[in-house]
Amino acid sequence: MDVSELTHVRARHPEAVTEAAARRARRPLLNAEGRLMIVAADHPARGALGVGDRGLAMANRADLLERLCLALSRPGVDGVLATADVLDDLLLLGALENKVVIGSMNRGGLQGAAFELDDRFTGHRPEDIERRGFDAGKVLLRVDYTDPGSVITLESTARAVDAMAARRLPVFVEPFICRRTPGGGLVDDLTAEAVTRSIAIASGLGGTSAYTWLKVPVTDDPADMARVMETSTLPAVLLGGDAGDAPGDRRAAHDRWRAALRLPTVRGLVAGRPLLYPADGDVAAAVDAAVGLL
Template structure:
């Protein structure tokens, strides 16, 4: 075993869909005695271009836990078991056609130690301060990867969340911080994926995202204009409530875009419906791929490999 590296846990592509086993005790041992092993693993990681020859991206997302968003459907703490999450991620990353992962530092550090990120696109999650259900949820501070962290670790891109509530002054703080993050990423020639929403609170104070065609159009227009350069900006957008509206919505910007998955619930019917919505939107000229997390890592039938393979097939 190479000093400070956890081995024997990552399954290679072409396996039979079995989840690899993660040795938590060994991860903790390395973190305790050799914390420098994380930087060393990042330095030796074999890299690849953001896009391969087909010009498409299939990214698995796992940055939800850092915002306290651990639920999948009715399972409120589905993502709380870290070993289970890492095993699902390693399996997803081993499937043919999966380009990479989006996650926070704690998860990416584990995946580096597990050797699961070679020849993968690695995207650091930048703002996780808007905790799910908090009164300050829309004052979404940049508490994750900084642009300098992404550059230092040799990662390939960053992602940030931009939720705008016209009635919440905290949105302005997030908007300004987002613009500066776009500037800092562009200065380093690093792609940044901006995930915009028009958001509103209901009568009970619960925050929700407006997925109407008008709201998604406005969010795309606002996100596209942030910062002093859009050269390295990508969009990460939801499919509208009515998928037939997506062609008109995506005419709002010439920035390349990927579709996000979101929580589609626990039912097989919901999974099938989501695939069909993605299939149609992926035909649009600005849409270059998918960034999907919970619906692939925690599918209704429990078959992570099959869910991932189906999503890859849509590309």
């Protein structure tokens, strides 16, 4: 990856990003089978650079771009979810032709910050997604019943849902019920009851749900997941999450994904670090295995 060439273009011809977006070949959101396989890379903008015990694994931009370009080149990968800086690089590299492009909208809830749940919209605005000719947006919605910052994010998310719907653009809402640990850390509650509540909350945001999709975590028990997904008729994609480094962990995650992908409202999978930074380093194999589940 020639970072110096990218920087040269950015420094001397910043308009090249807009030009690349204007000529990008587009495609429908869903593939011919009505499915969606998306690689996620919006973590760095929230200061979340770690993968497993590698605290700064995602900090090397050239390495991340190489992994993304490889993932996007694999058969069955429909597109990418990322922030503007990453998408601009991929546009300049020509890696987004005939791909679904999803802009990450709120990244203000920095990992580990006291204001993490006051998740301001510091990424793509609806007008940016429309102007760039991208295909959808994504919102992270974490709710802690004891943290007033959550209500700001709830309201902001509802207005984003309205603004995207006004432009007839899909928006993927990723909801969690979460809580603070005694040490001040933030943890997501992935019990079936909590995920059910989060889906119910997310589904009701805004003046219309016509363009709202859900991006949901997978519960450990397939029976629980079936009941959880009965909460809404909105189309959903699965959140890949952290599959773990051990081969047994990855197999267990794949089994959960495979079972959940059979549910009637589930249309696909969005996964990031498990595909881009697998323990064995084989990005192509990790991506191909995930595509095979669809």
